[in-house]
Amino acid sequence: MGLLFKNLRIHQVFGANTDVGKTIITTALVRASATRDTPVFYLKPVSTGAPEDADDEHIHRHGGPRRLVTTRCLHRFSDPVSPHLAAARAHQAKVAEIPSDSTFTKTIANYIQECAGTSAAAHMYIETAGGVHSPTLSGTSQVDTYRPLFLPTILVGDSKLGGISTTISAYESLLLRGYIIDAVLLFGDEYYRNWEYLTPFFSERGVHISVVPPPPPRAADVQTNTAITDDYYTSVIPSDHRGPLSSLFEHLEHSHTRRLQELISMPKRALSSIWWPFVQHSHISPSDVTVIDSAYQDFFSTHKPATTSSSTTSQLKPEFDGSASWWTQAIGHAHPSLTLAAASASGRYGHVLFPQAIHSPALKLAEWLVHEGPGKGWASRAFFSDNGSTGMEVALKMALRKFTRTLPSNTQKNNKRIGVIGLKGNYHGDTIGAMDACEEGVYSSEWHDAKGFWFESPEIGIRDSLIQIDLPPAIAAAIGSNRIEAPSLSWIYDVAERLNTPLADVYRRHLRAALDKLHQDGRQFAALVLEPLLMGAGGMIFVDPLFQRILVDVVRETSVDGAQTSVIFDEVFVGLYRLGLQTTAPTLGVKPDISVHAKILTGGLVPLSITLASEQIFKSFLGSTKAEALLHGHSYTAHPIGCEVANQTIQIVEKLSQSEEWKIAREQWKPLNALEANIWSFWDPNFVNAISALSTVDSVMTLGSVLALKLDDAGGYVSHAAHDIFKTLKVNTEDEKSMTGAPGGLAYSVNFRTLGNVAYFMTSLNTPADTIRSLEDKIWDTLKTIPATR
Template structure:
């Protein structure tokens, strides 16, 4: 991930095109840095073509009197003077390597990162480093991935060399925007002063308005065919550009500007913890327990499954030769939102595409392509397939649930026109203890009064069953019954068999559930229950509670039969493949009347929620009176950016599914089971089995991307700190600084950011998290558990 050192200022040099003078200007920077008494490192990660034309050789040749202070390196060199991806392929073909192109993006970026770390460790004083890319910003690397995406995990601060030729204004601006779109920071733009096109005259004020410095330099002399003559004129060009006698102005001002930006970045990161404590009010955090700078997790950037975090405010602080930034695995998938990892370029492009086309446009009685396409696919091909008729687009999960409750209550009321309006004011919901549907008042009122997520205005409206739960204990899948049903454990076979609802519907346990639910509901005949609200399969915020799906299925059947109420599935957390399922109806075998989707819907990039409803619910609002409409909306309803990103996310997920992205994980969990099982996890079955047998672990449970570890704790509950304490070592970066070997992009030590729910620790991956990353995180969790003496 990103690297930042106190003693080594690093800049990556990109070009707006090929042949724009990257190497000439980088050579001048190297020479000026050395003239200012700095150690200087130059890295050309990939070089193609003969050694006589190699950029690293040019930099060394024209370092002037400072050759001893300049160290150059090329990591991957190929003889063919073609694009790096073709050079790598041609080299592989000659070696008979027909099945793959080497190195991979991971190997490539780790090699670059390791070299930068090595230079930082070797530097004994203030040092500068320049990493020069090949061609334009989108030129392919060895694997064929464009440079912008291949180098992005490192997110080094950039220098962009603009194009001074015909068309160069456009290519320079386009290159800058491509860098910005992927989260790079451009500290300076350099280009030559072509006397005819004068691109610099246009680009200087253009970028000045955007706070970007532009430096322009005299055009280099034409290349001589005679080697000695060419050396003399080139050396004279550098001598005139790098005034070594005065060491002032021109290129030196640029070097000092880059140094100042480096120091500014260090100062900004160091100041952020205290500034945050002085100004910010965090959600779900007790500030009285987290009021020291070391409690602030300063996130400098994010890529894939990792944050890049500042460690300079921790004890012990990193030395000057160690990076003050380090990778941190995002173990909660950023509160369950991430589907495809952070900084996904396709999602960023989708957001920019819609922002540029629409900005934001109001939605009532209007339509736009992103919202219409999203609504159609959610209803017809997505989670609403087979039952939904309409999609209502809002902003977040809590809002989506408020809308769902309004829909359900109106549907219930419309089916009982004989009831007076005052009777309707006391309607309540039927649900499960431990449920959570959001932090808005209406969503809170649809949950029991637990005293944790509620507030002074909270008024619990309804009845909540204590549900039986599923867990893996000592290697066995068991269903734990609540006290009202005997409090025993029931063995239901394997995990796959437990979620085979159709085969369990005629079992004694199903009969027990049915009798218990019917008896309870008969006692609640005057409770005015108007809707059944469920978090299907897993209740997230309540403690990652895996509810027995058989109980939920029987509850739906009985509620519809006895109460004749609409059913809401809150799939904000569990839907769209989070549990390995497009929709939980695949397991429960029954459709809701209303369902709510968010989080993964946009890949975690922007807020958006969709509330789906069947035709009966929609018709409950249909009339000739405005007052009968669903009078619920927000200024940003059906936000075009969110809709476009959601469509892009669903496109990617569909491609992943067709390509068999999760087939290996499915096969691991389906061993010795009937084919076609829908229950699987990205977490290894052997690992989960070991967890369930670990002393101090009450049970472990997993589905899809989710792993939950329930620790033995006599004071179990949301306010318990047991899970946080037991796994506290995960917050420490572990790995080899010297080798840089780890699952994190770019290698090196990494920590694990995780959240707990009392005595329950949970971890979550994205849907495209590499196997190697998951296996290494599993090792870290295992080591943390076994480093403590569990009670």
Template structure:
């Protein structure tokens, strides 16, 4: 991942095109650095062409009088003067031994390890990493340089193009770097007195706060080699004189200032944060010091790059990779900063910005609505898509839809009655933090003073793996005599059609029917809708609900012997939908469709907030009339913002491609899904053997997994046995549920990176990584993206196993 050192200032040199003078400018910077008595490192990761003309040879030859301070290196060298991806292929053909090009991972790890080796020398100084060709020139694997180098996130010097067409290529290259998140500290280019591109580019970039330095161009080729060398040496001596004066030294000082400013700002961020920011879901009274603030400098794939001002030893990078173990609150689909999503956002921002949506349309919103209704989770039941800002507001409008579609058929309801309508739901549910969404949940830790619970909540039976067995646990209010039912495998639990004929289904039906009839007899409130988080209730504690119970609930509220007008059913799939749990949606698994469903989180790949509420035609018609006041008078300033819709379409395209690729197929095979019809497939990216083994550990009450999600619930009785790792806490009496610190305390060690026996637990770039995770009381959960590499998941499993298997209960 990212590299940042106090003692070693590093810049990567990109070119706006081939033959723009990257190596000449790199050599000038190197010479200037050595003249200021700084140890200087020059790295040319890939070199193509005759070795005697290689860039590292040129830089070393003209390093000047202090060349003893210079260290040069080339990692991958090929003789053919062509693009690196072709040079690899031609070298393989020439050798007669067919071999594949080094992967992006191999390439970036080699670069990263060399940077670390230079830093480990402990010598204060400067380092320059020179790329090959233009910003989009391919690397060894064929991936463009912008993507290949991005995990390293090195501050950048862009060498502009001083030739014909160079204005366009320089601006385009700069924008390509910015779109991928690079920090461009300076643009350097030659002063060509004919085209004079520098005259245009200097003020252009000055307006954007980017430093530009123009330099005299190198001399033309002379008559022979000796004359060339002599003229070139004179050029560098003039460009970087011993007096330490001139444009190259101004550029050098600017690069040094950028480096110092970045570290100074990162150093100051924890204090500034504590002075200015009010975090969500954080008790500030428990934040003891600035060390409790996680400073994220950048992110890439599944990792944050986290700043640590006290990194030891002092030669270590100030930035360390941390795996984003909660998928950034369940939003990540294809990892952080994916170029395809960044480009989609930029394209829509450039084409539309934000435009008014009522009585209007635009292509990103229309395409997204059509695919969700006609191809996605709405297939077979939905007819309309309504856009909102996030999951909570999506649920607000879903509740409005449901209550109207119910009350329009209840002719005897008075205006007062309509304000007292109740919903039916489950204990532990959570639908967001807005007031209406809170009213649709039971009183709990997430609700507030103004909140009024408006419903009845069933205590749900749950699914988990306990001591290696698949178990449905049944609460005593449902059945005093049946506390649990065991199943052979995961598929048996989720085979709803077969389970509908089981004795447990009859127990559920009796309990649900009797409860609903009792509520109706009381007559205090009118039940108007059923609201469910299918399969898993997320914020309530990652509760895996028995899907059979949810199916029975849906059947009951649509039973005309119970309700003259069936209750509309809302599926809150903000968390679980769009393959977070391995399926697009859960209507096909449950065997019933909702009337309304809400999607967010994964929808935009973790880039932007956006939610879509799907509704059936019956629900839509409840608002359709000649009167304006009957319309759904609900909306947001940024309704269907084009940027979010464009990113969502791109995300869904990428997910569909991922669903057909080998990693998903292999994961399904591990869970023995190959022979089952697609609509019934339940599976996980997490290894089945690992999950069952974890469930047998002494400190673990139960574990469970589906799709990207792994959940571990720890034993914590609140007053009895105290885990050894908790004894240091001032309050030994642990609280159950959300207030418990058990999970956080047990897993604290995995936050730090480990490196044992020479084997690295590596993030991109080969660095050992820590794991950033979130807990819900005595429940820990871990979540991957939909394209997290298998080796990363295996490493998390290994770390968890080592930590938890070494913990015992007295």
């Protein structure tokens, strides 16, 4: 993942098509390095065809002194066909196994690291096969297979008829996947003269382009051909370094040096111009800044000067994105399908005005959300906004209008003080209105004016493999205990079965009494605002779903002056399979009036939020004047790029939900579920139970992709306990466990965030099982070294 060395300049050579002269040009590059008395490594990962015609053999003959030039081929097939077909035939003949993409890139990464450790200063060229989209051994397009390595690229253009189009198309395919394209090279064919068009095209885009004299026709006699070929390379790469590729060579050297210098300079430059959210800048120095050079799948490729001083080790290290980039990632970073969806919508629309207009991506998304997705069976409309916080602001406006429309006119004088009902620890975003819908806390601003009442809720946790419900004092007093044990995790989430239990009666009496008193005191509430099942930013609090269900029931059956309190589900974090569920409503057994969706909605690529509303909510804004309409929006409402990316994300995630990988994950939780409930996690239940027994862990809980560990520390949200305990995970260690599951088999660290005494870890919805297992090992190894506290 993102290999970059001080001592080893690496360039990967792609071709715009097959038979464009990749090997001829790569040989010239190898020879140019060798004439400077620099050791050169040439790698051909896959070769098909006769061994005597193999590209690495050509390099071996013409690349320069053998004391300087080392050639290697990793996978060789004599069948002169596409690599995927050659591999399939070899597999069918039981001659060779077909390696997975991860195994393939791991082999390449290992060889690169081996080369980097053998010389003080060297160059390396890795030549791909065919065109950029030619399949690799597994059948995956090689432009995607090689992407985890993220190597600087040279594109060999097509100098033949039609080559202008294939060269530009290849360039754009590489660009769409984020490749650094240091140069474009092609032959100076005097008949088609493609270079005349392509030179200004690439120069205007800041891409270096070099035109190489075409090679002489191949001679029939082997010895003659060898001689004229060698003469050709001598003319292209003269010993005085003044040939047609001299400027290219200097450019490649400069590009390598500039990239290293850029990475080194970024922390200091960032500290002088960036104001980060949720960061106390007085505690930050350049060594604390993580430079993210690229990201792919579940990993960042990071540069940390303090740990990358050796010239023979990669200056970039993989780092697992342990918070799913603030909970946005659904299918990993830089997913090519999402990139192409964004590019397609950008090319077709850019951004277009939305009020009283419609475009296909927005309509398709709205129809799925309302009729097939989380709004199925209750929602009638989808309102677009730009992020979860503003989506919640919209939801609050909807609820307030609905409430005031049903209030008698003589009670509307206090509309400015109408409040909301919620739970302690809830969080709905950092805009002023969303903050005012939460209790006073660390996120509040000086303008904070909490407009509501917040109940303390029962919390779910696992301790010593036992599933327990921690009760708040008021409920504990009625029960006679502050903690009760649950027979199974599925029992906890079988809300319909639990509605007639004694605990449900206690919850019901407690909530009714509290709401009756609030109403007697003249309090009015337009909305019940919930983060269903799991409250995120407040501390990863897994709330007893029975308590939330009864709270909804009690609020709906209690009205003051006939006014209707709306139920808002904030599913920005928990929705769309983050917890293994498309939506939380079926688990609670009750439907909201309004719900909000974001984050996973667009796979972590672009901001977009949807507020779903029932028909009754929608009708509250119908009237004869514009002032009665929902006057809320932003300039990029329903931007086509976000909508198209969301459509693509939904398609991928829905397919994942039916995948064999998810089935296996669900199956491992079945022994712990006495009932057939859709309650499961990607995290291994044996691992969860094991860490729940550690003395340093107060409790642990997991659903879907989320793992939350509450540490035995009384400091709460302002505590540094979780950060201090897990800070060693940020160190990249070359141990066997850390090298399992990372791209290219590289050792990796973990980027994580904490909430006081709570540490949480999050996967994508397609994180490979072996990556999760290796992460579990790292967490376990960290926790078991901490001295016992109880």
